[in-house]
Amino acid sequence: MQYRRGQEIYAPDDPADYWYRMARGTARKCAVRADGRRQIVDFLLPGDFFGLVNRHEHHFAVEAITEGTVVARYPRRRIESLADTDPRVGRRIREVAFESIARSQARMLILGRMSALEKVGAFLIEMAERRRDGAPEQVVLSMSRYDIGDYLGLAAETVSRTLSDLRQGGAIRFEGTHRVRIVDRAALEEETGDGDWDRTGRRHRPADPFAALPARSGHWGFESGALRLPTKHEVRVFRRN
Amino acid sequence: MQYRRGQEIYAPDDPADYWYRMARGTARKCAVRADGRRQIVDFLLPGDFFGLVNRHEHHFAVEAITEGTVVARYPRRRIESLADTDPRVGRRIREVAFESIARSQARMLILGRMSALEKVGAFLIEMAERRRDGAPEQVVLSMSRYDIGDYLGLAAETVSRTLSDLRQGGAIRFEGTHRVRIVDRAALEEETGDGDWDRTGRRHRPADPFAALPARSGHWGFESGALRLPTKHEVRVFRRN
DNA sequence: CGCCTGTTTGACACCTTTCAACCGAAGTGG
DNA sequence: CCACTTCGGTTGAAAGGTGTCAAACAGGCG
Secondary structure, three states: OEEOOOOEEEOOOOEOOEEEEEEEOOEEEEEEOOOOOEEEEEEEOOOOEEOOOOOOEOOOEEEEOOOOEEEEEEEHHHHHHHHHHOHHHHHHHHHHHHHHHHHHHHHHHHHHHOOHHHHHHHHHHHHHHHOOOOOOOEEEOOOOHHHHHHHHOOOHHHHHHHHHHHHHOOOEEEOOOOEEEEOOHHHHHHHHOOOOOEOOOOOOHHHOOOOOOOOOOOOOOOOOOOOOOOOHHHHHHHHHO | OEEOOOOEEEOOOOEOOEEEEEEEOOEEEEEEOOOOOEEEEEEEOOOOEEOOOOOOEOOOEEEEOOOOEEEEEEEHHHHHHHHHHOHHHHHHHHHHHHHHHHHHHHHHHHHHHOOHHHHHHHHHHHHHHHOOOOOOOEEEOOOOHHHHHHHHOOOHHHHHHHHHHHHHOOOEEEOOOOEEEEOOHHHHHHHHOOOOOEOOOOOOHHHOOOOOOOOOOOOOOOOOOOOOOOOHHHHHHHHHO
């Protein structure tokens, strides 16, 4: 099936008769509240499966972002009976599902405990990694700043500002509004603390108050490897340059 | 297997040789950063499956919260081969996985787009619903305020304050620090906007600026059905009473 | 009883949102 | 071809919600 920009692939409460696989283009899976607040739960890129649910109805809406988005659609009941007879199919479905769980849970870390700078940095890295077609420092952002904001739990203005900060800080370069080149990937990676999430959580924060704070020495900037969060004043000065 | 309060059930990077099912007690699945920031990805209550991953290693730590937490442990490879031969097992695993996906994605809505008041309200309702043993307006919070905060992406102090606000607003009552009775469930439910998430997201927020705003009429409080977010000043006055 | 962990409350700082304005690009119709 | 509109992006200024720091308090346990 082919879709136009903005077209709905399925709506919440639609009967969940199909499972889907993105073939070309980009889509967003999202929920919207009456007051206009929106949360994008996932961006769907080529190769991604979606629409896998138990119930007979979907919970979210999925909408095409790019013109000419192409989606493969599989009748749910047939796939399920196929999985019953062919163990490889069942195994593959479980793999896809577990992958989805891992991705969802990784996003909780981002949504719950990261600053705007870290969120946007993590987002750029995620988009770079998810490109299957090489060029890992080329990032194409097919979605709008509003979409990115609703994906990260930020206002679109904050996304725009943060991207500008990263650019001025030398971590990225713009090659058009929707095309970013990662110049200093190490800075972005350490910024997001990508590998930092680990180990036990037995100790609470109040129990180790002087554990590994980010170095406050030096001035603002990324020369120390990791991006440090500049203070308000520094940012202001920063932006004026 | 039985665990003591705070004991680790598995660590990140542990070989993922088992799948688990919570039998008694409560546990948290979490990640911690070097700087002390922690995100709890899920609370595990009796009946919940966990540890389902593709890879050979886990990504998160799981730790018992209550003394005497009991967990059933299943060898992963045996379950997988069992699933290959018995379609019902495979089906069940998929169900569990899809359920987990739905829960994760529902939590994104909470983490990304809700205020502290809404987060805590949603949390109380979630805990009430997940109790299998009746008494749906009795909520037992086995976990600490720090745990709740790291689950919701809030500071523990904010959780405490918000609970106090809900108590003073008449939505809940304390029956001990870790035991809450939901007095005005409707207020909590409308507060979280539980049913409000829906429909298409084709329109961005800037495109419909005067869509269904929460009624600003009346004074603070819950009399209008939904909890409205009090302004800073109102909260201050509120708390002094 | 004293220590320790966890909870509550207060005061203040600050990051992010909100409200605006401006700008550029794309599409439309005269 | 050029107004005109619309949409999305960027930037500024002000407001506010939440985090941080701090202190007091309660409960459990040796």
